[in-house]
Amino acid sequence: MKNPIKDIENNKPIEHELSAPIIETLGISKVYRIGSTMVSPVTDVTLQVGYGELVIIFGPSGAGKSTLISMLMGLEKPDVGEVFFKGMSLYNYTDEQRTVIRLKKISYLPQAQYWIDNLGIVDNVALPLLLQGWSKSRARTKAKEYLTKVGISPDLKQSPDQLSSGQQQKVALARALIKDPWIIFADEPTAHLDSKSVDEVAKILVDTAEKQKITIVMVTHDLSFLKLSKKWLFMQDGRLWNIEDKKNPFTDIKQVIDYIDLQKEKERED
Ligand SMILES: Nc1ncnc2c1ncn2[C@@H]1O[C@H](COP(=O)(O)OP(=O)(O)O)[C@@H](O)[C@H]1O
Numbered sequence: 270m271k272n273p274i275k276d277i278e279n280n281k282p283i284e285h286e287l288s289a290p291i292i293e294t295l296g297i298s299k300v301y302r303i304g305s306t307m308v309s310p311v312t313d314v315t316l317q318v319g320y321g322e323l324v325i326i327f328g329p330s331g332a333g334k335s336t337l338i339s340m341l342m343g344l345e346k347p348d349v350g351e352v353f354f355k356g357m358s359l360y361n362y363t364d365e366q367r368t369v370i371r372l373k374k375i376s377y378l379p380q381a382q383y384w385i386d387n388l389g390i391v392d393n394v395a396l397p398l399l400l401q402g403w404s405k406s407r408a409r410t411k412a413k414e415y416l417t418k419v420g421i422s423p424d425l426k427q428s429p430d431q432l433s434s435g436q437q438q439k440v441a442l443a444r445a446l447i448k449d450p451w452i453i454f455a456d457e458p459t460a461h462l463d464s465k466s467v468d469e470v471a472k473i474l475v476d477t478a479e480k481q482k483i484t485i486v487m488v489t490h491d492l493s494f495l496k497l498s499k500k501w502l503f504m505q506d507g508r509l510w511n512i513e514d515k516k517n518p519f520t521d522i523k524q525v526i527d528y529i530d531l532q533k534e535k536e537r538e539d
């Protein structure tokens with residue numbers, strides 16, 4: 270098998286790869302057995318994500334979105350079907366190789382942040398580089414640069430968990446972007462933010478991704494992101510629909526917007 274690590278050191282995708290998908294799945298399903306019943310949070314999902322694309326997945330709670338993201342990230346092997354990462358079967362790699370791929374080239378941006386206690390903002394952002402063996406001073410210099418990029422002062426003395434949720438999500442963005450990943454998986458990254466912070470985070474993430482040619486696969490119901498994306502996928506009962514696909518449950522964008530408004534109302538009521 271090709272050595273993924275060598276390939277990853279090579280850093281930038283080579284020309285012919287840019288026209289091929291970075292992530293591709295062929296009929297993937299996940300099945301859990303709970304007592305005597307079988308649950309299938311993801312059923313027969315076939316999907317292609319091109320380099321530099323911003324792909325939005327939305328759909329009701331329990332639709333299988335987070336399970337799908339885990340499978341795409343190499344964290345959870347599908348029970349049926351295959352995931353290809355840069356044309357190579359992701360689950361043919363060993364666990365260690367997949368860990369290295371994630372460490373170097375995949376970032377994850379969840380809804381709630383996890384921070385390393387006792388580390389300040391700069392060191393938390395520098396962590397992905399320190400884990401790759403960068404020297405502390407080089408990693409910290411780059412961390413400060415990325416904090417400035419996302420509009421957070423590197424001189425702040427608080428620990429990240431003392432910041433507002435909007436500021437925390439910006440620090441998390443700096444941490445996701447610092448290693449210049451090929452792809453960022455984001456799972457409802459702005460669900461807890463006020464609308465001003467959502468707009469700011471959306472703008473920083475999408476602008477930087479465009480500049481650095483980073484692919485983004487994101488679960489979100491936020492219109493700030495939807496407006497910025499051309500590829501929307503809707504997930505329901507484990508199945509994924511392309512919004513342009515005639516078979517999808519929505520017939521036009523208006524229905525999608527109405528659906529999102531309804532979701533937001535529900536979130537507010539919860
Ligand atoms: N490890 C697991 N064991 C059993 N059921 C699971 C497991 N992970 C997820 N599920 C079930 O799969 C369904 C989809 O979950 P999830 O992927 O978190 O949906 P979403 O992110 O769209 O809200 C849920 O009904 C959930 O209970």
Ligand SMILES: [Mg+2]
Binds near residue numbers: 334335456
């Ligand atoms: Mg989820």
